[in-house]
Amino acid sequence: MTVSPASVSGAEYYAHDGYYTIDEGPSEWMGEGAQRLGLEGRVKADQFAQIIDGVLPDGTELARGADGTRNNGTDLTFSAPKSVSLVGLIGGDKRVIEAHRNAVRETMIWAEEKLALARSGAGGAERELTGNLVQAHFHHDLSRALDPQVHTHCVVANMNSP
Template sequence: MLSAANVRTAGGAANYFASDNYYTRADADRSGEWFGKGAERQGLEGRVDARLFEAVLKGMLPDGSRVGSDGREHRAGTDLTFSMPKSWSLLALVGGDKRIIDAYAAAVKETLAWAEKNLAETRIEVRGREKIAQTGNLLVALFQHDTNRNQEPNAHIHAVVANVTQGPDGKWRALRNDKLWEHNTLLNAMTMARFRLSVEKLGYEIGETGKHGNFEAAGVPRHVRDAFSSRRAEIVAALEGMNGKGLAARNAANLMTRAAKQTIEDRSALGQQWRNQAARIGFAPAEVIARANGRAAMDIGGVPTLGGFVRDVVEHGRGIAQALAE
């Protein structure tokens, strides 16, 4: 699943960043990393530094450029949160198959590279008239996390897209993020298509499939997923009392029910707690992983050609890319 949320203002971004040091605190699941051609052009690579990240969100770039200094309130950026389906989180985090984490991260990066090439835009003034220009570069900070706010297994990646991009004339301007929102569903489907290829090559079988390319792993029943999904249950309950539907309603329900992010004092103890819970409900992730490894060893999980599901998503993406180029 992919959700999007604006980090709206420079002042708000600073508070958002500092409130619980959510993105860069010491117990974050993995250190953040810079991503995108925009980051490269600013000399940003490797681990994300907290103070530099905050400055970028305020529009103050390492090369001295200042975005949003014209007196108008500066929107800090867009938080694209890519969340792995629950069954895959359980196999990766309870079962210990970290290859799944790597496969999902690779899929997210591939999707972001496509979005950068096809969806990154800014507004420029030409002969006194404002026009939209494609830029082909984004400045992104990626953060991998492995829990939800109820400290349940929930592998997800925050792609915090800063509100800056370099225009065709070399000047850094605010990013027009409309197409990131407009093609949210496509971006999720592309990510899941790439992820599906990877996990099938690892020997895993596909279970239930859902909308927008989402799919679960075979061998992880619904009752098991539900046992580790109290956060989802809270959001669903909130949605039932709301009139709206879709991404906006889900984001609102998420905010309404969101508790403060708790510091994980002992990650090894939390992992053992998950394994104990899995054992109590009769779920043995090691058996699912062993079956996948056996299939991969016999090359059963290999995917020599794109299946219809993947092909449809890729062709849809190409069609949109062509339309954007016209």
């Protein structure tokens, strides 16, 4: 499996052609941070857009930097090897697709526990492990070019939930 990270620009990118939040593939909220915010089950487009744009479910807007900008988060795309995609999608062995999804979930549970940080203080010099991430997982079985490709987008919002 490979992982490709990308910066999250804004909700408008994810709304484009509905690739992330329509019925093309299953989605789910994950992480302690999402749970604390009451985000659970299928990812709804309007909730996702607010989270990416730094608005909590209760309407609280997260602070922006001194220059007015904000890092919205990171999209970690976990891609199964082509052979796994072919066995699962063309060969019909759904076990390999579920194994991919479980591996992604377990990896993100580990990352949340070991790597989730919040920065504070002057210039973000102080760092503390938080143990919580707000994650939206989008499970896909086709690439944008419509090739068989089992992959999961794990969009990790840049926020520390209360």
